Amino acid sequence: MNTNNYDKEQSHKDESRQSIQIRSPLDDSVIGEVLALSKEDVNSAIQLAKETFATWRNVPLNERAEVLYKAANLLLEEADRLTVLLMMEVGKDKKSAHSEITRTADFIRFTADTAKSIHGESIQGDTFSGFNKEKFAVVTREPVGVVLAISPFNYPINLATSKIAPALVAGNTVVFKPATTGSLCGIELVKVFEAAGLPKGVLNIVTGRGSEIGDYVVTHPDINFINFTGSTEVGSGISEKAHMVPLLMELGGKDAAIVLKDADLAFAAKNIIAGAFSYSGQRCTAVKRILVVNEVADRLIAYLKEEIQKLEVGNPLEKQVDVVPLISTKAADYVWDLIEDAKAKGAKLIYGGTREGNLIFPTLFDYVTTDMRVAWEEPFGPVLPILRVNNADEAVDLANQSEYGLQSSVFTENLSDAFHIASRLEVGTVQVNNKTERGPDHFPFLGVKKSGIGTQGIRYSIEAMTRVKATVINLSH
Known part of the structure; x- marks a missing residue:
């Protein structure tokens, strides 16, 4: 027609x-x-x-x-x-x-x-x-x-x-x-x-x-x-x-932001929050999990909390916002179930965790473990889990355990480390010192595995x- x-x-x-x-x-x-x-x-x-x-x-x-x-x-x-x-x-x-x-x-x-x-x-x-x-x-x-x-x-x-x-x-x-x-x-x-x-x-x-x-x-x-x-x-x-x-x-994707101990943490936090929560995370390339080296996790979380508090939440017809109501009640219910599962299994709620209808406030969890659904499932919503790791090798291994392989980010000041990690990640694109995102549109864009x-x-x-x-x-x- x-x-x-x-x-x-x-x-x-x-x-x-x-x-x-x-x-x-x-x-x-x-x-x-x-x-x-x-x-x-x-x-x-x-x-x-x-x-x-x-x-x-x-x-x-x-x-x-x-x-x-x-x-x-x-x-x-x-x-x-x-x-x-x-x-x-x-x-x-x-x-x-x-x-x-x-x-x-x-x-x-x-x-x-x-x-x-x-x-x-x-x-x-x-x-x-x-x-x-x-x-x-x-x-x-x-x-x-x-x-x-x-x-x-x-x-x-x-x-x-x-x-x-x-x-x-x-x-x-x-x-x-x-x-x-x-x-x-x-x-x-x-x-x-x-x-x-x-x-x-x-x-x-x-x-x-x-x-x-x-x-x-x-x-x-x-x-x-x-x-x-x-x-x-x-x-x-x-x-x-x-x-x-x-x-x-x-x-789909479960894009990881890997943060190493030599990363510019303030810069990483700003990029991660923008990548995770713009349009309420309803993007295949949204940052959907943080894999951070334990040594700097607490400092990164302080910066993340500072950035997440800057987000504007609400109806875009009323003001310029970052986090909007999700596309449907079904979508909101799914994200809420992930949040409830994380709470029940002992994740530490850093920020958010509240809901008004289909509007779910930006939610950040620490101490997320691999038995929690939010560690693996794609939320397509404003919830971000933090999984702590001991070193870069553990971060790569955990990232690669996902059934998805769309993108990953690596935050580090050591370009050699960045290339080494990028070569091992099972994804279509690795972003070095940037949030996961699509584009520029003439760049190749692809996913591996189930992505x-x-x-x-x-x-x-x-x-x-x-x-x-x-x-x-x-x-x-």
Whole structure:
């Protein structure tokens, strides 16, 4: 289903079709509704994408890039309106919401720039033993076909675009399934691309309940590639069902901040608190545990407590805040269970540990042990456990025991130690003297173990959603 004149088109659909109300996590008000599409609707969208692929793949690269440049400009023109929508739909503070829009516009522009720089190559036959100059290969890249882009609630514009823009510029068509909470933002994003001149059927949005159309869309025989960001549980299910379909997945994390005895503790504490609690920790790259050498643990905690007390907590509609209500009661209940489990098993509460509805105050625990759920589970909320270790080796071993492997931070003044630890950590990215975070967007971004499949980042995403073709030229016959 294409969303050009989305609302108008839907009014002509079967009046009996169900819709889903979208409620704001900030005040539980109904801010809009989206259609709960059927399998037949989804099939129509996929078929349209398949049909359109035949023409879109042949549009010259410079013309595809021009659509992206226009989309970036239009996105900025709509920044104020979309900022408000982001705040209302997913509960972001105003600063973070506006930043998501501007960062996404930059991403789109750089995607267009990068696509122009990805050229083919030629390989001479005489570079390999037994062959000669009369044989060489021309290596080109081709789009894979219909890309299924599945985005999460927490960055409904940016993480959707990180899938859509590289797919489109490479010549693919896209079927876009946003998270239910985030669908209103997703619809607006598609409208931006269409207003920029994207032909009908190239980008198709399907909204609805994952329980009803999720399995159908990921197992559809005309889907050629799946690009997914979300939970490890859902990602694992997709990988089991999507037989022989290439995958690019960003899944869960339990990102550790390792603090060694020679670290700048004040600096480390400032970064860790920012990394753990912005947007209430509802980020896959949030700092989710601290592994600190015992020798400096008490001093670090003093700095952490000082920084956590600076956080603003509340409703972002009323003031600029760091910690906002969680996306749903279910999410808040889950985080609260982790907090209660830590308390019951003897963790020392340093700060927080209180709740008002879906708003959980930033919570810091010391003396967390490995029998506590919060030591291992991803909270996606504002709770941060401290696990004390005796040395760097113990920190690395404990970090690597996690089923996740997205990112880790290492805080130390010794660059040699930092590189040594980085080489041993089983993660996609190691941040030295910085919080765990995504970006810059042209850097590689990946997870290992249960944190993901494949490598993202603008160039890497374009390459993932294209296939190599070798044409071998034989000059003698």
